[in-house]
Amino acid sequence: MTIQAALAIDLGGTELRAALVDREGKIRAFAAVPTQAHAGPDAVIGQIEALAATVYAEAPALAIVGVGVGAPGPLDPQAGIAVGPPTLAGWLDVPLADILERRLGLPVRLENDANAAALGEWRFGAGHGARSLVFVTVSTGIGGGVVVDGRILHGRRGLAAEIGHMTITNEGERCICGVVGCFEAIASGTALGRRATAATTAGDGSTLRRLSADAEVTGRHVVEATRLRDGLASALLDEEARWLGVGFTNLLHLYSPDVLVVGGGIANGLDLMLPTIEATIRQRAMRAYRDVPVVQAQLGRHAGLVGAASLVLFDDVGTLAARMPVGPSTYPDQRRDFNG
Structure with a gap:
């Protein structure tokens, strides 16, 4: 049985990380390099391509269904544009999702890195x-x-x-x-x-x-x-x-x-x-x-990667709520007395 996974990218100003993450939130392959943050978008996008090749080689049997990218804001997640992250020199209105779709041949979702981490903790943490x-x-x-x-x-x-x-x-x-x-x-x-x-x-x-x-x-x-x-x-x-x-x-x-x-x-x-x-x-x-x-x-430094992968693995129509069960929260009841 073929295992589906997403290529997850965590684009930081100091470190650039990539992983292949399956639908159980398990990281199947991982690689990281220092971000060439002062070299401009082309250099960093080249790094992303190289990291993608590295993790693909570690787990060639996986079926990669798309790419999720967590990046520093400000950004436009709907348009897939990095508007001007202060930690990345020369990144002004970069259509990152479109560029990566052309380079990698897969659908790409772009999200604020903190939002991606929140999503990772929500779904798997x-x-x-x-x-x-x-x-x-x-x-x-x-x-x-x-x-x-x-x-x-x-x-x-x-x-x-x-x-x-x-x-x-x-x-x-x-x-x-x-x-x-x-x-x-x-x-x-x-x-x-x-x-x-x-x-x-x-x-x-x-x-x-x-x-x-x-x-x-x-x-x-x-x-x-x-x-x-x-x-x-x-x-x-x-x-x-x-x-x-x-x-x-x-x-x-x-x-x-x-x-x-x-x-x-x-x-x-x-x-x-x-x-x-x-x-x-x-x-x-x-x-x-x-x-x-x-x-x-619970997910530590991998929360952003797992969340970025979730954008692709569970959200192909742009809304997590469409796949969310209707009903009350199933989060463990840890309530304390109101007056405690």
């Missing part, structure tokens, strides 16, 4: 069985995507769910977008590391500085030091959890998902932060929203 999901990645920045009733929420021009640029305070560091108070500027891993660096000094003997070898402290160092029961790190991570709780409360009120899934590097410390996140949600959310589970992503 932590959100499996849910009708709706909010996915938040907390790493260098904060991004994410929303799946509502089986559909990726795109909004006008595909720009919905810019989670990192919600305003959650009128104070603090200025975001790279130029605005003060963005969720990303306050609660990203970068912001956490910046606060930890400011709270310590090189050579002070602190756990944080020892872990960072007296260089700048990162969010990962804060999580690691908290696991070592360092008091300063614990306080910093607790502050981080409170800010995440504020942002998550906004997302619960906006989208009312069955589950909120957290990915990215800082999610490795979710078990440490969850009590404070949940306490903040109980304090700030309206009663009907307090029982939504906040869980760690």
Whole structure:
């Protein structure tokens, strides 16, 4: 029996990854190279072709039905155009889907990378069985995507769910977008590391500085030091959890998902932060929203690849809802008491 699979591409500013993914979400072949991000579209598209040949050679018996591409925004998923991703030099209104269809001879679907990761977690990961999901990645920045009733929420021009640029305070560091108070500027891993660096000094003997070898402290160092029961790190991570709780409360009120899934590097410390996140949600959310589970992503760095493949394997008419069973969510009931 022939096994169907999709060629999935994760186009990042640092790394370009390709995989063959089957209908069970299993990665059958994988390859990656550093992205030639400063060399322009032609060079990167050539890299995609080369990676496609590499993974095809690893699993020649698979029947490849199409190509799903997760790429940084802004982009137009309907037209298949990369509008102008800031991490890729020279990419201005590049008709990426059309180009790849001609080069690879297969139908191509283009999607925002965060949306692709949300879709992967919804179909095969932590959100499996849910009708709706909010996915938040907390790493260098904060991004994410929303799946509502089986559909990726795109909004006008595909720009919905810019989670990192919600305003959650009128104070603090200025975001790279130029605005003060963005969720990303306050609660990203970068912001956490910046606060930890400011709270310590090189050579002070602190756990944080020892872990960072007296260089700048990162969010990962804060999580690691908290696991070592360092008091300063614990306080910093607790502050981080409170800010995440504020942002998550906004997302619960906006989208009312069955589950909120957290990915990215800082999610490795979710078990440490969850009590404070949940306490903040109980304090700030309206009663009907307090029982939504906040869980760690399951697919890790492959979420975007699996989601990109899903665009092709399950969505040949452009709507996931068409293949979605009618009825209530089958997501495991993890509800807590409203007043708990």
